[in-house]
Amino acid sequence: MSILLVEGDPGQASAFEKALRGSNREISVACDSARAVQFLRKKVVELVVLDWRIPDASGLNLLHWIRANLGDAPVVLFLAARTLEADIAAALDAGADEYIGKPFREIELMARINALLRRSGRNKKADNRVEVGAYVVNPLMRTITLHGKNIDLTAKEFSLASCLFNNLGNVVSRDSLSTLAWGRTLDGTSRSLDTHIYRLRQKLALRPENGFQLSAVYTHGYRLDMVDDFSTAENFVVRGQVARGAMTEGAASALL
Incomplete structure (x- = not known):
C-alpha cells in the first residue's frame, strides 16, 4: 500500500x-x-x-x-x-x-x-478509456486512436490531448496545461505550449469533419469542443490574416 x-x-x-x-x-x-x-x-x-x-x-x-x-x-x-x-x-x-x-x-x-x-x-475499473466521437483515449496504454488507427504522440502531446478530451467543452488554462506537460508553469514569453497545441491539431486532425474544434481562448488557454457539422468551420475566425498556401509551424503558432 x-x-x-x-x-x-x-x-x-x-x-x-x-x-x-x-x-x-x-x-x-x-x-x-x-x-x-x-x-x-x-x-x-x-x-x-x-x-x-x-x-x-x-x-x-x-x-x-x-x-x-x-x-x-x-x-x-x-x-x-x-x-x-x-x-x-x-x-x-x-x-x-x-x-x-x-x-x-x-x-x-x-x-x-x-x-x-x-x-x-x-x-476499480479495468479500463479508464475515454471514448468521444471517433477518438479513443487510453490513459493506461497512453495512446489515442482515431477511427481505430493509433496516432503517434510524444509524452507531452499525449498529456495535453488527454487533458483537453477529459475537459471537453471547458477552457483549460495555459498554466494548467503547462504544468501537466512540463511539470511547471512556463514563462509568459514562451511559445512552447502554442507549438505543441498546433502539432496536436495536425496530428489528431481536430477539424469539424472529425467532429471537433480546438480553439484558443485569448489570455486564458484552450478549449476542445464537439461540433455538429461543417457550418462551425465557417464561423471560426482566426485572429489576423494569413496568405493562402503553405504555412510554417512558427507562423501558425504565432496565431494561436
Whole structure:
C-alpha cells in the first residue's frame, strides 16, 4: 500500500505521517508538484494526498495532471486549510475523491483514508478509456486512436490531448496545461505550449469533419469542443490574416 503526500510544509507532512503511523502503509512525500509528477511517472500509488497550496503550483493543477495522465487511479484526497464551499466544489468537480479541512483529527483522517481505499478497491475499473466521437483515449496504454488507427504522440502531446478530451467543452488554462506537460508553469514569453497545441491539431486532425474544434481562448488557454457539422468551420475566425498556401509551424503558432 503506497501513499504520496504532496505538502510543502515539513510540519504538516510530519503530522500526516504521525497520523498514519502503524497503518502498514508506505508514505512518500513530495514538497512540490514537479517532484510529485516525477514520482508518479515512475511509481504507482493507491492514494495521493494534496494540499491546495504547493510551492510551485496549486493542488488543483496537479489534480488535473493526475486525472489527464493516470485516469481514475490513484484515489486523490485534498487535505487543505481552504474550506470554503466553492473551493471544495472545485476540487471535487476536478476529480478529487474526498476533501478534508485542516487542522485534521488523526482518528478521522485514518478512518476516511481507509474508507476511500476500500471503496476504490470495490469500484476499480479495468479500463479508464475515454471514448468521444471517433477518438479513443487510453490513459493506461497512453495512446489515442482515431477511427481505430493509433496516432503517434510524444509524452507531452499525449498529456495535453488527454487533458483537453477529459475537459471537453471547458477552457483549460495555459498554466494548467503547462504544468501537466512540463511539470511547471512556463514563462509568459514562451511559445512552447502554442507549438505543441498546433502539432496536436495536425496530428489528431481536430477539424469539424472529425467532429471537433480546438480553439484558443485569448489570455486564458484552450478549449476542445464537439461540433455538429461543417457550418462551425465557417464561423471560426482566426485572429489576423494569413496568405493562402503553405504555412510554417512558427507562423501558425504565432496565431494561436
